[in-house]
Amino acid sequence: MYLLRKPILALSASSSVRKLITRLPLTRDVVNRFVAGETTADAVRAVRDLRAKGLQVTMDHLGEDTTDTAQADATVAAYLELIAALGEAGLADGAEMSVKLSAVGQALTGTDGHAYALASARKIADAAYAAGARMNLDIEDHTTIDSTLQILKELRTDHPDVGVAIQAMLRRSEQDLVQLTGPGSRVRLVKGAYNEPAEVAFQTPAEVDLAYVRGLKTLMAGDGYVMVGSHDPRMIKIAAALAEENGRGTDTYEHQMLFGIRADEQLKLRAEGKTFRVYVPYGSDWYGYFTRRLAERPANLLFFLRAMLTRS
16 A cells, blocks of 8 residues: 555646546545644634544644735735634633644745745744744655754744754754754654655655664654654554653653544543643635545554545
8 A cells, every 4th residue: 555655745736637636526535534623613623622522733824835915915814813712712821823834935036035034934824833832844745854953043032932843754853863962942853744855755654664763862852742643553652662761750741643543542641641742723714634544553544545436
């Protein structure tokens, strides 16, 4: 099934495939498993439900590779609206905003995308921290990494613990992690879900797993706060062992999983006294996120195919 990963990711870039998938009535039913809804009200409802179970959240307003300033501004406005709504509902404290910089200006053409994304991210960070929430920068394909890490550095001048996701599959990540483990730093380590070439990324599951473990070792031995972004039971056990080996208490790291995936395991880890945070995507521009979920886990693809067969 892993062999299907790259073909799925390649097909996801096709506009004709995108039109076909998004127009299928059954797709919306399947997407609902992985996406909390399209509106701010849907997102707040999901946060309330997860908080009632003792779970923390990080929110992702879906969208990426935005090449239009109006759309980038709309994404910023959506985050500001969500932060305000969470504040009014008494749910902002401890919540986090996960922001893709390509959605807020980094990918703009005809203007300085880096500067635009920095200004946009700063607006979200300022609002989040004022409400008692925090912000994380999602990591995207390898061509964006240098810009993202520079923006992270700039944001940390005002908000020192702005977090960042790092993809273990990228060959450069091992060195990047060394630079990101200082006091106050917060890093979410994930395996990675983009279609990257072999010269910049590990290609086999075994290579990615080994890179993930190396990354965990670096983070757990460092001074920062560690966010273990993995659904893999082996990586979860390794993270616990490394935390114990490095004398880390449960308040110095947390586990994260995606909304709609391994919900029982999420509750189990929380019952064990672990801090657990659910990555909650919402919004109408769900296609890119959805296809990466299909590509990265065979169970997700099988779930989608079974739904198609059941409806047909």
